[in-house]
Amino acid sequence: MKHRTVISAGVPLAVYEQGDPARPTVLLVHGYPDTHHVWDDVAATLAASGHHVVRYDVRGAGASGAAAGVRGYRLPQLADDLFAVADVVSPDRPVHLAAHDWGSIQSWEAVTDPRSAGRIASYTSLSGPCLDHVGHWVRRRLIRPTPRHVGQLLAQAAHSWYIGVFHAPLLAPAAWRLGLAAGWGRVLSYAEGVAPRAGHPQPTLAADAVRGIALYRANMLPRLLRPRQRPTAIPVQLITLTRDRYVSPALGDDLGRWAPYLWRRTLPAGHWSALLEKGPTVARMIKEIVSCADGAPASPALDRASDAQRGRGPFAGKLAVVTGGGSGIGRATALAFAEHGADVVVCDLDLATAERTAELARLLGATAHAYRVDVSDGPAVDTFATEVAAAHGVPDIVVNNAGVGHCGTFLQTTEKEWRRILEVNLGGVIHGCHAFGTLMVDRGEGGHIVNLASAAAYLPSKILAAYATSKAAVYMLSDCLRAELAPAGIGVTTICPGIVNTNITRTSTFSGRSADRLDATRDRISALYTRRNFPPDKVAHQILRAVRKNKAVVPVTVEARAARLLGRLSPALLRAAARFDIG
Known part of the structure; x- marks a missing residue:
């Protein structure tokens, strides 16, 4: 695996590459509180099938540098990081993007940015919606509070209990430092059946998790309370995890309003087990959208997953x-x-x-x-x-x-x-x-x-x-x-x-x-x-x-x-x- 450093707005980002650089580039972005290692199985499968696979530790995580203060973790800065990495690892061709959790949230910021045209060829999103889309999703259900909409709001509120904890002073940092980081592997094993593996959980987890709290504090309330119009013309593959304890499937209901070229897939997996236990399956789904976006006929499964089929x-x-x-x-x-x-x-x-x-x-x-x-x-x-x-x-x-x-x-x-x-x-x-x-x-x-x-x-x-x-x-x-x-x-x-x-x-x-x-x-x-x-x-x-x-x-x-x-x-x-x- 090749390792290099990319500087974005003064923050050094640790970038990891494998596979043939002459092949289509797939850029994988991890979430909170992970590092690039959460993608190990997916990356290995993609590289073995002939793709150029790039991962990086986002700012504040793993071997990358940290931003100064909460303002350094706002979504525009995170999108700038993604474009900076893409420009270095694939300067002449667009990249295919896949992201999970907070990696997906910040990738939506890039995908809905005008700069994405010609730089991002496709996007696969797992367990991380666009916060602006969520803001509009909440507003629509509050304006028309049908029993189904109320149920969806209550269900997502129950899923998102931890967001309030992350906004409370001292509580979340103390929890990570005083034992949660040390027991994180056991938590994932008990909750999702994830087996411990080399590189995950990472040795820097406690520090990564504490710094990463800034992601929530810098972005959640501003984007949910004042959502922007964020459409995209990029082909989007949404992988919904049916056993996700944090992101409910209903959050993707309105996505067709913002992404007209949309494919919907489902995976019977939990929030982390999708990558850590079902990596080859996720890799296959990514390969299918990459191949289609590059001009090949859609696989039968991908063709049936088109959002245009939903009305049937x-x-x-x-x-x-x-x-x-x-x-x-x-x-x-x-x-x-x-x-x-x-x-x-x-x-x-x-x-x-x-x-x-x-x-x-x-x-x-x-x-x-x-x-x-x-x-x-x-x-x-x-x-x-x-x-x-x-x-x-x-x-x-x-x-x-x-x-x-x-x-x-x-x-x-x-x-x-x-x-x-x-x-x-x-x-x-x-x-x-x-x-x-x-x-x-x-x-x-x-x-x-x-x-x-x-x-x-x-x-x-x-x-x-x-x-x-x-x-x-x-x-x-x-x-x-x-x-x-x-x-x-x-x-x-x-x-x-x-x-x-x-x-x-x-x-x-x-x-x-x-x-x-x-x-x-x-x-x-x-x-x-x-x-x-x-x-x-x-x-x-x-x-x-x-x-x-x-x-x-x-x-x-x-x-x-x-x-x-x-x-x-x-x-x-x-x-x-x-x-x-x-x-």
Whole structure:
């Protein structure tokens, strides 16, 4: 790593460079109370992928000099520092800027400065809004205090409790000097699961933190009380951290007013763990905006993250994969996601029906694609997942819906029939969860998996031995997987429909039925489903609601909910009902 010193308004700034200087320059700006080391993982990943990476310790931190007095930490001076570093490390080409916390706040000052034109090519912001934008954000909510706006204001006030402490005389400096600095590593480990590492927390933390209090005192009240108009024409990528304890996601709601070229990404990470634990993921997001700003086509994920997508609905910018999407609940779910803004990929054993679903989804304004996949074939599902990721990006939502019905007692059901039921109903879910779950974890941006079980998962019946067993296994698999994937920000939901009016009764197989009884049985069951007349789009509605609210288990239909309740209140009665035979 190359080290040099840049002088800005008499303050020496310690600058660190790595990677090929002939490649695009990415300038990383750290926040409070950090140094350039907070970017170590991101910088290493970017440099290894062919970027010229530059970091510097901001004034008052690490190896850089300190300003004289609070006035030396005002935002214009901090912006001057950034431009001074950029002019030295990349004098002939604009830099791509990425910043975190107070580094992001001061970088907004530079990005909204007229000097940024031709000097800053793109900007990635994490956990540090423009203070002027926040000032206008607060004013708009005070002028029109709807319940939602009041809730947002109260939530951010709770997040920002420490700002008042930093303005109190003596209190914050004393806390840092008398033990907080020494225990900072333990605080981050306990609060965000951040493991200690070389260079972080830095040995100069106590002095850095005390000097850095001037950032709050010099800028917070003036900018929030007298916000300026600060637009920018620079491409901006906003990475919202869903587990941030200090910056609420709502602060970015109005950003499109100020940054017309805006992409919104989310990351299931805390304020510091985003950089210290998910550095490669952040680096990949930065690489995508850098490549796009330099003229390459946007990646599928970045393209969906465009702020222009927001008006499409609550799932705008998301990609949903639905198996068994050619009919019934699968088709209804794919179309519901499309109607609410998501792009969709559907697969089915019958390609024609999958293509029809994709056609209908496109009529709703979504980008949609169809594939033929046999979900019981593990390698085929792996290939499908790889193709989807390569062509459309890693999905945000996967609905493992494909399944088959079967009716028959245990002794009537043949080994071949058992194998078919388990390979499709259970194996298909296993293959889908493994193939796409692996991609989601590796991507590091969270997501959601929905597995279709059935009320039969907890409603025993002697005539549904194989089917109920397969669905009960899906139910338990989903609960286990939910616990495993929660740290990665991936939710898992089990959907348990009751009697839903789909074509499953016409495609179900039956054991122990003669040819004449088989048609009569199928007709009787189909008539029951038709009379119940619970449409698949109501199940789809529950699936979308479950994803939004990250529900663990959702019984759908009155009978599904009643059976689950009865199983808790009187398991013996539920087992007695299992003896019923439809004849």
